[in-house]
Amino acid sequence: MKYGLQFRDVFAAWESILEGVWITLLLSGVAMVGGLAIGVLCAAARVYGPGWLRRLVGAYVEVIRNTPLLVQLFLIFFGLPSLGLRLDGLTAAMIALVINLGAYTTEIVRAGLEAVPKAQIEAGHSLGLSGLQVFRYIVVFPALKAMFPALASQFVLMMLATSVVSQISVQDLFHAASIVQSRTFRDFEVYTVIGVLYLSLAFAFRGLFAVIYRLAFVQR
Amino acid sequence: MIREFGFIDVMYLVGAARWTLLLTVTAFAGASVLGLAIAIARILPFAPVRWIAAGYTHIVQGTPLLVWLFLIFFGLPLIGISVNPWLAAAVGFSVYGSAFLGEIWRGALVSIAKTQWEAGASLGLSMAEQLRYVIIPQSVRVAIPPTVGFLVQLIKNTSLAAVIGLVELTREGQLTAAGTYKPFAVYITVACIYFLMCFPLTQWSRSLERKLDVAR
Amino acid sequence: MSLVEIREISKSYGTVQVLKGVSLDVAKGEVVAVIGRSGSGKSTLLRCVNGLEVIQAGTIRVDGVQVNDPATDLRKLRQQVGIVFQSFNLFPHLSVCDNITLAPRVVKKQAPEQAREIARDVLRRVGLEGKLDAFPSQLSGGQQQRVAIARSLAMQPKLMLFDEVTSALDPELTGEVLKVLESVAQEGMTMILVTHEMGFARRFGSRVVFMHEGRIHEEGQAAAVLAEPQTPELKTFLSAVLH
Numbered sequence: 136m137k138y139g140l141q142f143r144d145v146f147a148a149w150e151s152i153l154e155g156v157w158i159t160l161l162l163s164g165v166a167m168v169g170g171l172a173i174g175v176l177c178a179a180a181r182v183y184g185p186g187w188l189r190r191l192v193g194a195y196v197e198v199i200r201n202t203p204l205l206v207q208l209f210l211i212f213f214g215l216p217s218l219g220l221r222l223d224g225l226t227a228a229m230i231a232l233v234i235n236l237g238a239y240t241t242e243i244v245r246a247g248l249e250a251v252p253k254a255q256i257e258a259g260h261s262l263g264l265s266g267l268q269v270f271r272y273i274v275v276f277p278a279l280k281a282m283f284p285a286l287a288s289q290f291v292l293m294m295l296a297t298s299v300v301s302q303i304s305v306q307d308l309f310h311a312a313s314i315v316q317s318r319t320f321r322d323f324e325v326y327t328v329i330g331v332l333y334l335s336l337a338f339a340f341r342g343l344f345a346v347i348y349r350l351a352f353v354q355r
Numbered sequence: 356m357i358r359e360f361g362f363i364d365v366m367y368l369v370g371a372a373r374w375t376l377l378l379t380v381t382a383f384a385g386a387s388v389l390g391l392a393i394a395i396a397r398i399l400p401f402a403p404v405r406w407i408a409a410g411y412t413h414i415v416q417g418t419p420l421l422v423w424l425f426l427i428f429f430g431l432p433l434i435g436i437s438v439n440p441w442l443a444a445a446v447g448f449s450v451y452g453s454a455f456l457g458e459i460w461r462g463a464l465v466s467i468a469k470t471q472w473e474a475g476a477s478l479g480l481s482m483a484e485q486l487r488y489v490i491i492p493q494s495v496r497v498a499i500p501p502t503v504g505f506l507v508q509l510i511k512n513t514s515l516a517a518v519i520g521l522v523e524l525t526r527e528g529q530l531t532a533a534g535t536y537k538p539f540a541v542y543i544t545v546a547c548i549y550f551l552m553c554f555p556l557t558q559w560s561r562s563l564e565r566k567l568d569v570a571r
Numbered sequence: 572m573s574l575v576e577i578r579e580i581s582k583s584y585g586t587v588q589v590l591k592g593v594s595l596d597v598a599k600g601e602v603v604a605v606i607g608r609s610g611s612g613k614s615t616l617l618r619c620v621n622g623l624e625v626i627q628a629g630t631i632r633v634d635g636v637q638v639n640d641p642a643t644d645l646r647k648l649r650q651q652v653g654i655v656f657q658s659f660n661l662f663p664h665l666s667v668c669d670n671i672t673l674a675p676r677v678v679k680k681q682a683p684e685q686a687r688e689i690a691r692d693v694l695r696r697v698g699l700e701g702k703l704d705a706f707p708s709q710l711s712g713g714q715q716q717r718v719a720i721a722r723s724l725a726m727q728p729k730l731m732l733f734d735e736v737t738s739a740l741d742p743e744l745t746g747e748v749l750k751v752l753e754s755v756a757q758e759g760m761t762m763i764l765v766t767h768e769m770g771f772a773r774r775f776g777s778r779v780v781f782m783h784e785g786r787i788h789e790e791g792q793a794a795a796v797l798a799e800p801q802t803p804e805l806k807t808f809l810s811a812v813l814h
Contacts, residue, residue: 197554
């Protein structure tokens, strides 16, 4: 018997899918904003902070980058309640994603700050600029420009990685797939549609970041 | 029956890590073969081949690994291949890894100066011979640090195989957590085992990177 | 019959035309020195001869084989046409011996021992027989360039092209490379050299070709052309390089 692909039932469930898209976008947005904030703070601490703080931030970065996101998520969602901290799925997901992305952005931001040639900073100081002025006028712009492409691709990877939150029953796009699947029994078709949606989101994000990059950094 | 989370459970988890490592090795082997083909296809002087390889890379990198695992898990039976979680995971990770390795290795190949290709061509070497004897041996040095870095990503990502029911470290952790009601202790242990596998590789990758920078 | 026949060739990069109808014949055993300012098209001309650059018009024949014919097997042609580059382009991951024997082994299918013998022989000819197992990074620039010449010689080419082979070298190292070039010329090799070494061009170039803005502006017997330039462009060029 030949299996015929059939998408009608899958498309009929568009409302569940759309809700999933919304949750995925929400999680991605929170992760990007929160992760960037953590990344900037931690990178600053790592480059300009005292020794003990540098080591602390370094430990955070290493621990997060050398363990799976899924395990981090399980630890927060299933593990913390046994310490008396009970979180709903969406909150746990947001916390896990922000902590995870924060570690990666810390490294990217740090690399960006360190990419500004020492000679330029020295030139700024020798012109009589204060430390803050050197940072404001000499470091910020080239550093942002250097870190932007890496940040953008990390953000897209993060958007795709949010799919793991389905494993703690957060109703994101990937979770929507399993709902539609259980309703229609069209496994392959469901995951094809979901895959195409993720791909479209990824392209949309890449396009958006490319536009931002051009507006902010090109021809200046 | 609820049991305590004790030393024996820790040993079980450590034992389950071998499936994580085995899956990583399998996936790396599959991803290497596919990835090398992709990397070479992306630098060939035939535009359509380059476009196909680039399209493949963009599509695979633009879709979550979970989606690939499920597509393969549910898709292979449709073309008459019966799947178990191992086969689905091996194929899924190979596809996923090939896009990333292909990208890393393409970068290594294009980092070799064009004059090296020319020198080979001028001696009468064919394109394949230039690649085989001149370009690839030189790009290996450049490729190794990011490849080791990718291996860390692969180890961590194999945790997603738990979702299609493959019993590796994370899945074993889920089962142990359900059996002992000590999820915090269990997942901390699981995280530690992952860390012990990944961190040395991360450090190694970094030291290789530094050596390469010094050599340049 | 000429070994190299270049007829009315044109070459553009995008909208910039670098060769504008260049014709040149080189007889067997002849040594032709191509001189001219940077950007005059002289290196491009050289690279067209072994098919490294694609031309848009005209024809190039080497030993009767048309280089710019898509049906021509460039691999075969390049076994007969050696080229030595300004930046040596040795393979840094291979020893001197492997640099030299790679093409004989892979392309000509020579046995390793036989190829090694040839490597010894060509290294002797460039005065580096002791460096068989050294790596390029252990050699001086002049030595690297001599190995590059040896690598070309090992393929026993009918024609050798030299693209500013001394320009990347410190002045005190150019002498040893020029000496090797002289001995190769004395062995009867047909050579086309793009060079800034006017002294060398005068002594060994049986002919000098002066290129200017993508054309051959002036050519003739080396001594005559260099001593009595006919055009103001060549006069200007010579007075600039000789001082």
